[in-house]
Amino acid sequence: MPNGGILTALYAFHSHDISRGILALAFLLVVFSCLSSFQIYSMPAFDSFEAGYTSRTNRPCSIWVRSGFRVFFGFVSFFIGVALPFLSSLAGLLGGLTLPVTFAYPCFMSCF
Incomplete structure (x- = not known):
């Protein structure tokens, strides 16, 4: 190939x-x-942003705040992908590290 x-x-x-x-x-x-x-794999990050916002302001997130979080996270992810072009060669290592977290994270969410 x-x-x-x-x-x-x-x-x-x-x-x-x-x-x-x-x-x-x-x-x-x-x-x-x-x-x-x-959108699916970044949902834990979105949940963390919304939980931090609701705990600080004591009110629910509006659609504009949620959209802002998603645009911000997308920009940060895009910036990391462009600024660090060698990440594609580390994809196997990063995938091997994050695969157990992907399977274990829902178990941790149900416990707390």
């Missing part, structure tokens, strides 16, 4: 026998998957 991931390999090896529309659809589905999974 060439350096750059599965989409680069798909384009490199199958660009001559698959239509450009199918290749574009594959790329769009990956973008849609990344955008939708970001």
